[in-house]
Amino acid sequence: MILPFYQALTEDVQALSAQVSAPAATALHDIRRKALERFTAIGLPSLKTEAWRYTNIQRYLKEFPYELLTTATPVSAAVAESKAIPELDCYRVVLVNGHLQADQSVLPEGKGITIGAMSAHTTAPGFAHFNQQPHLAGESLAQLNTALFADGLYIELAANTVLDKPIHIIHVYSATAHAFIQPRHLWVLNRSAAATIIESSVHPETATVAFANSVLETVVMENAELWHYNVQQGEESFREVHTTAAQQYKDSRYHHFNFTLPNTPFTRNNLSVALNGSHTETNLNGLYIANKHQHVDNHTFMDHIMPDCNSNELYKGVLLDDANGVFTGKILVHQEAQKTNAFQQNNNLLLGSKADINSQPQLEIYADDVKCSHGFTAGQFSEESMFYLRSRGIGEDAAKALMVNAFSHDITDAIKVPALQHHLQEQIAEIMNN
Amino acid sequence: MLTIKNLHAEVEGKKILKGINLEINKGEMHAIMGPNGSGKSSLASVLAGRDNYTVTEGEVWFNGKNLLDLAPEDRAREGVFLAFQYPVEIPGVSNLNFLKTALNEIRAYKGLPALEAREFLKLTKEKQQLVDFHSNLMNRSLNEGFSGGEKKRNEIFQLAMLDPQLAILDETDSGLDIDALRIVSNGVNKLRDAEKSFVVITHYQRLLEYIIPDFVHVLYNGRIIKTGTKELALELEERGYDWLKEELHLKESV
Numbered sequence: 001m002i003l004p005f006y007q008a009l010t011e012d013v014q015a016l017s018a019q020v021s022a023p024a025a026t027a028l029h030d031i032r033r034k035a036l037e038r039f040t041a042i043g044l045p046s047l048k049t050e051a052w053r054y055t056n057i058q059r060y061l062k063e064f065p066y067e068l069l070t071t072a073t074p075v076s077a078a079v080a081e082s083k084a085i086p087e088l089d090c091y092r093v094v095l096v097n098g099h100l101q102a103d104q105s106v107l108p109e110g111k112g113i114t115i116g117a118m119s120a121h122t123t124a125p126g127f128a129h130f131n132q133q134p135h136l137a138g139e140s141l142a143q144l145n146t147a148l149f150a151d152g153l154y155i156e157l158a159a160n161t162v163l164d165k166p167i168h169i170i171h172v173y174s175a176t177a178h179a180f181i182q183p184r185h186l187w188v189l190n191r192s193a194a195a196t197i198i199e200s201s202v203h204p205e206t207a208t209v210a211f212a213n214s215v216l217e218t219v220v221m222e223n224a225e226l227w228h229y230n231v232q233q234g235e236e237s238f239r240e241v242h243t244t245a246a247q248q249y250k251d252s253r254y255h256h257f258n259f260t261l262p263n264t265p266f267t268r269n270n271l272s273v274a275l276n277g278s279h280t281e282t283n284l285n286g287l288y289i290a291n292k293h294q295h296v297d298n299h300t301f302m303d304h305i306m307p308d309c310n311s312n313e314l315y316k317g318v319l320l321d322d323a324n325g326v327f328t329g330k331i332l333v334h335q336e337a338q339k340t341n342a343f344q345q346n347n348n349l350l351l352g353s354k355a356d357i358n359s360q361p362q363l364e365i366y367a368d369d370v371k372c373s374h375g376f377t378a379g380q381f382s383e384e385s386m387f388y389l390r391s392r393g394i395g396e397d398a399a400k401a402l403m404v405n406a407f408s409h410d411i412t413d414a415i416k417v418p419a420l421q422h423h424l425q426e427q428i429a430e431i432m433n434n
Numbered sequence: 435m436l437t438i439k440n441l442h443a444e445v446e447g448k449k450i451l452k453g454i455n456l457e458i459n460k461g462e463m464h465a466i467m468g469p470n471g472s473g474k475s476s477l478a479s480v481l482a483g484r485d486n487y488t489v490t491e492g493e494v495w496f497n498g499k500n501l502l503d504l505a506p507e508d509r510a511r512e513g514v515f516l517a518f519q520y521p522v523e524i525p526g527v528s529n530l531n532f533l534k535t536a537l538n539e540i541r542a543y544k545g546l547p548a549l550e551a552r553e554f555l556k557l558t559k560e561k562q563q564l565v566d567f568h569s570n571l572m573n574r575s576l577n578e579g580f581s582g583g584e585k586k587r588n589e590i591f592q593l594a595m596l597d598p599q600l601a602i603l604d605e606t607d608s609g610l611d612i613d614a615l616r617i618v619s620n621g622v623n624k625l626r627d628a629e630k631s632f633v634v635i636t637h638y639q640r641l642l643e644y645i646i647p648d649f650v651h652v653l654y655n656g657r658i659i660k661t662g663t664k665e666l667a668l669e670l671e672e673r674g675y676d677w678l679k680e681e682l683h684l685k686e687s688v
């Protein structure tokens with residue numbers, strides 16, 4: 001008899017392992033076995049776990065009787081199409097529960113470009129980076145993913161390969177029962193390669209709930225540059241723990257944008273960047289606009305291992321209704337990481353009567369010649385500004401929409417893809433006007 | 435068009451307006467003068483609907499509607515416009531987007547369709563010229579980093595764009611150099627017609643040489659203590675307000 005999923009997670013995770021088809025490569029098999037051991041050793045996070053103090057993950061895991069789902073059922077192309085970004089000229093990758101749907105995808109082709117299912121690329125040269133990001137080891141849900149993932153998207157750009165258009169990845173999550181789904185992705189940009197990648201996700205069913213525990217590793221090698229946008233505008237029947245673990249090498253640039261918009265009730269984003277080389281640039285931008293009972297937790301970690309690196313983190317939140325926000329910004333500057341510049345800012349608009357934010361900077365600095373700063377604000381609209389707008393005939397809702405747009409403009413202005421920028425500005429206005 | 439009857443208002447428990455009576459008809463230009471702190475901006479704020487003021491007594495009728503019942507945006511949509519003494523800066527809201535939103539909200543209220551982009555731009559160009567408002571300010575954030583004069587010009591530019599029936603200009607002339615004053619006054623004069631009325635609040639008679647008022651009122655300690663024509667402004671400029679106080683005491687004691 002198969003144990004219920006949550007019980008299996010806590011009592012007999014081996015039983016779950018049996019449900020995952022045995023991977024072909026033995027090296028991977030070994031990694032999975034170790035990850036499972038590690039998961040069993042760490043256990044699920046609880047409110048006592050430092051990194052999960054404000055997010056009761058167990059409550060969300062128990063919320064529905066999930067089943068571990070490792071397969072994909074055919075989904076109509078209209079589902080992915082619903083997340084298309086108007087006017088965006090891009091390649092498209094459609095994944096269903098992590099499995100690549102070649103017939104619905106338009107993949108980039110050409111010299112230096114490798115893109116396809118993880119399962120088909122376990123022997124590709126870049127796959128050597130799999131599971132190497134140092135922070136994954138401490139995160140039990142990431143270990144669970146490593147142990148049990150079915151498939152995901154592998155991208156490798158050879159040295160000097162520059163993608164001419166953005167890739168838009170649409171993650172479709174689809175199941176006939178409440179499902180726990182664990183995609184696993186690895187993107188490697190080799191020396192001086194460059195790409196723009198946009199992610200969206202969709203869960204079309206309304207009667208059943210999907211919980212995604214996805215892990216993405218990105219490796220930005222020497223002098224490479226990755227623009228990475230993640231748009232979380234999910235359904236009420238979706239829950240997500242989204243882990244992005246990046247590694248950067250010398251002279252590389254990584255620009256991460258995370259947008260969390262309604263209506264997914266629970267979102268936890270783990271974002272961590274390990275700097276393995278000097279003279280890197282990292283920009284972490286986040287915008288969360290949450291309403292109703294949404295719980296949005298952004299957990300970020302900038303790991304300054306090497307000297308002469310710059311990181312800039314700006315997370316902004318608009319919390320409406322009863323929405324609950326959590327922000328953690330950990331910056332670790334190792335003793336060797338002299339001449340580090342690391343800046344962090346978290347600003348919030350608390351607009352709902354029961355809206356709430358827990359924000360904690362965690363700066364650990366072991367080098368002496370560094371520039372680091374952090375800041376936090378939480379406030380409401382200025383009454384003066386609201387009155388000014390209303391005195392010009394602008395209704396209260398439209399005035400709020402303008403103000404929220406204004407609040408988020410330093411993030412949306414930094415978006416380098418005009419169609420995406422326009423799309424998000426419109427989405428923000430629409431959320432505020434409802 | 436506008437009838438103010440025995441208007442009393444307070445802010446944070448402090449009585450500021452103490453029985454204002456004023457009748458403004460179509461096409462008229464009224465000037466309100468008065469010493470600092472006498473309640474001029476407060477009167478403008480109460481008319482525009484700033485909610486930290488509480489009206490404790492009196493009525494305000496605008497084209498047959500009880501103005502005090504309306505939300506600030508509805509007063510604007512009905513045709514009341516206030517040019518602020520201190521326009522606020524709103525970083526991140528572009529001037530252009532702000533105006534388009536305002537204009538279309540007012541049009542929607544009147545049952546008109548939103549302006550097409552082309553028509554909007556045409557209107558913008560036309561009105562920009564009226565007050566010599568530089569187009570590079572259009573794409574900037576609303577009033578952010580504008581000079582004092584640019585902010586005031588922006589108020590008049592908005593006035594021209596939104597085309598209200600009643601415009602209240604609160605010290606729009608203060609801090610303007612003579613060239614800017616001329617531009618702003620010319621703009622206002624071009625907007626004047628038989629259907630529109632203006633209330634200009636000012637400390638300086640100088641403005642009233644460009645914008646000739648039909649009436650000049652003196653607001654003192656929350657009341658209009660004297661009403662006259664443009665000659666009254668000259669007299670105030672020369673003699674200050676003290677003689678008026680004396681005259682008033684005289685009258686009251688008689």
Ligand SMILES: Nc1ncnc2c1ncn2[C@@H]1O[C@H](COP(=O)(O)OP(=O)(O)OP(=O)(O)O)[C@@H](O)[C@H]1O
Nearest residue numbers: 445446448450469470471472473474475476477486
């Ligand atoms: N928010 C407030 N709280 C307390 N008192 C206020 C507030 N706003 C205005 N006042 C007071 O109300 C009185 C009238 O102020 P108001 O700004 O209307 O004067 P004014 O005639 O416009 O002056 P000025 O010529 O300096 O612009 C002043 O005594 C002022 O201090």
Ligand SMILES: [Mg+2]
Nearest residue numbers: 474475476519
């Ligand atoms: Mg004033």
